[in-house]
Amino acid sequence: MSVHLPVLQVIFPLIAAPLCLLVRNPFANWLLATLVSWLTFAIAVLLLLQVLDAGVITYALGNWVAPWGIEYVVDELNAFILVIVSGIGAVVMPYAMRSVSGELPDRQISLFYTMFLLCLSGLLGITITGDAFNVFVFLEISSLSSYALISLGRHRKALHASYQYLITGTIGATFFLIGVGLLYMMTGTLNMKDLASLLKPLSDSRIVLAAFGFIVVGMGLKLAVFPLHLWLPNAYAYAPSVVSVFLAGTATKVSLYVVLRFIFTVFGFEFSFIGQPLGLALLILAISGIITCSLVAIFQIDVKRLLAWSSVAQIGYMLLGLSFATVIGVQASLLHIFNHAIMKTGLFLAMGCVFLRIGSCRLEDLSGIGRQMPWTMAGFTICGLSLIGVPTTAGFVSKWYLVLSAFEKGWWPVALLIVLTSLLAVIYIWKVVEVAWFHEPSDAVKAVSEAPFLMLVPLWIVVGANIWFGFETSGSVDVAAAAAKALVGTVR
């Protein structure tokens, strides 16, 4: 059984998705989806433990040996990402029951669970596969299902947001496919390991260079790298709450993983960072993204939009670590992928609770909500502090390593910038905290009560994770360090 874990990781949600359509009973659907999400999480954890214990796992699908067949490869890096993605899925699912039934009409609920499971399996598939074309296939599965999920949002603008994402996402996926096609043309293989060895002598080829450009820019669109991020704020703001939670914690992270995988494993460190000025390009994009988007976030009046802009800024921090192209930089980047996943998930979970109760996430409607929903807003506040990077929270740890890696490079201004931009986060988080806790509640707010228990538990699990990983960092830091070493260390 344990031999087949890599494929089961993807298969379970993939099979459960059509089952949801067949059953069409909201509770049964929820139960199935929850069980499957927990199962995938358990598998991901087992895989991570196996990898840490015994090294890289490879799995040939249908016993077709690579490079002819499709191969799944699990190393420290993607085992880490698998745990993040499936973990967030597992936390979100119990929450989804009340949130979804509160926000969607009954006839759409089965569709929601179907799409959700498809999206989950797509994201897991992208992460686990060792085959470049297979990445594209799963990318389409996850993308198409997330377009559908976003369009389920109650507001009419959700359709527009979904359409916007559809266009941008398709361009991104097409670019990626063109890139993979060019690589296939040059090497005749789609297996990543194979590609890596065959591309080594071709580093001067302009076709390979074009492929590199297409892949990085294409994934950049999906990853919402500034300035390719325009789809993201709308998509997160108008999607149903559960979808915002899930996508914020996972989708961009997986895209970033693909970028990492291609620039380090497939093209190789030499090609990406020494042959091309990728480090400099990423540095500029990251810094301009952090500053611009943090500033934009300050002026948002809808909290979900605010969080979405903050997400784009936070992606900047992840790219920043990557742009240093050092072990500790990439480690900081990976750590921030993990920590940002838990803090942003917590923030969106809290906003989902608020939305369920008052049907809005506009700042003005939130005044005094802290008194009516103390647990929800306390959770929001703690995750917000984590986003700012206050010590004793997870956010502090990733900021610490980021700053440290900037110092190691000798880039003092960048280090200073990381610290100073945290202050922008203080402003936009505090805007919400002040309104929620210190303004007088309006009559509409006075009428609401605390969110249902079933939604508070996932929220507080995530809040607890924010604190836990702020203190006990050996888990997250060590795995990130091992993954970073495997990525950067081997090629150096």
Added chain:
Amino acid sequence: MSGSLLIALSILIPLAGAGLISLSARKPNQRETVTIITAILLFAVNVLLAVKLFNGETLILEVLEPIEGIPVAFTIEPLGMLFGLIASFLWIVTSFYAIGYMRANDEKHQTRFYACFAIAISATMAVAYSGNLLTMFIGYEVLTLSTYPLVTHHGDAKSMRAGRTYLGILLGTSIGLLLTAIIITWFLAGTLDFRPGGILTDKASDGMILLFLGLYMFGIGKAALMPIHRWLPAAMVAPTPVSALLHAVAVVKTGVFVVLKVIVYIFGIDVLNASGAGEWLMWIATFTLVMASIVALTKDNLKARLAYSTVGQLAYAVLAGSLATQWSILGGSMHIAMHAFGKITLFFCAGAIYTSLHKTEISDMKGIGRVMPFTMLAFLIGALSVAGLPPGGGTWSKWYIALAAAETRHWIVVVALMLSTLLNIAYFMPIVANAWFVPMAAKSVGAMTAPVEDKKLREAPLFCLIPICLTAVGCLALFVLAGDVQTFLAPMLDGLAEKGLSQ
């Protein structure tokens, strides 16, 4: 009980108190009993710790290690112990005072007030006993966040604005500058522990030391060095017990405490003196202490005048740090204690005047000594102590700081110190003189409907009055007990240089 358990208790007791206070929201008597008991317990724990420290035990507690090599650790040394003792003692006094004040003025959100107060005390303990910069930083930030609801207590537009200034400056400087300094320290020294003699010896060039000192001194916004003092007068909108907390018990004291601690245990006074980096800090501190006293003269609102007085008095401690000799460090450390008792007395008096006569402006306070004799007597004692005149405890701290300035041949600083004392007298004594010797003006009786001829006493409630008398007596006692404070601090001072103070 073992030392590490006691340290843990000193931080957990107020936290547990905060929890119990929140649970007794609907029972004011129970809530306030919990506050008082918690405060007394905490003080008892601190006394036990002090006894252990005095007996030469090492008191260390390590909890967790968020980042390799930087645990959350607590180590007690004399300066921190002194600070912890003062803060926890004054918490008891302030709690009694708060009960009288908050009830008499019918303040809202009293549960939030007491709970946040307790959390702030817990954070103060964490700062006082911190064993490294990271632990200190955590406590420092918790203190900022937990006092924010206290500053904005009234919830109106004015206090929200003040709260934003408060939070903006304190978080801005601490994250922007202090945290940066901490990270660079880690990068250069490979440790963040507070060690006698400092951790930067041979680790940083003179230029770096200069940069560091700037980052630390302006990063520690709670020390209110000009030009980052604005939050302190802004925070005046809060109820008086909060002002007492900010000015005497916790917040600003945390600021100067951290300043001294960083100078003594991170830089090391030898490194600081060798680099010459302290020079500019000395001038800024001197400028601040003169300037703040001048600004205080222009303020008619009593609390605003006291606030600027605090800005000036904090600069004394920073000045002491920048002079970096044994005498100055002794003076700076004693100043924490002396100013705490003096300023808390003054704020208590301001609150008492507001509670019983509803007066806030100094020009309205003529003749109030006749109806509030005890309060105004205490005010006189507090003012003398803060100004640094006998028989107030403040005499000694200023004495040592001036001595250090003379020892290092900074004559201009000595002159500035004397000038500042004169200014202190100039802004305090008219208040006292007017209160005693000028008859109360007919139309300025205040909001209360008391006839002018009424010769009856109009003192604040006993819950307010007794703490005022206690702290005033404390000011006098410190004048006599200064030698004991010095003995208590001696181990720290002996570690400063080869030659101990005793010789």
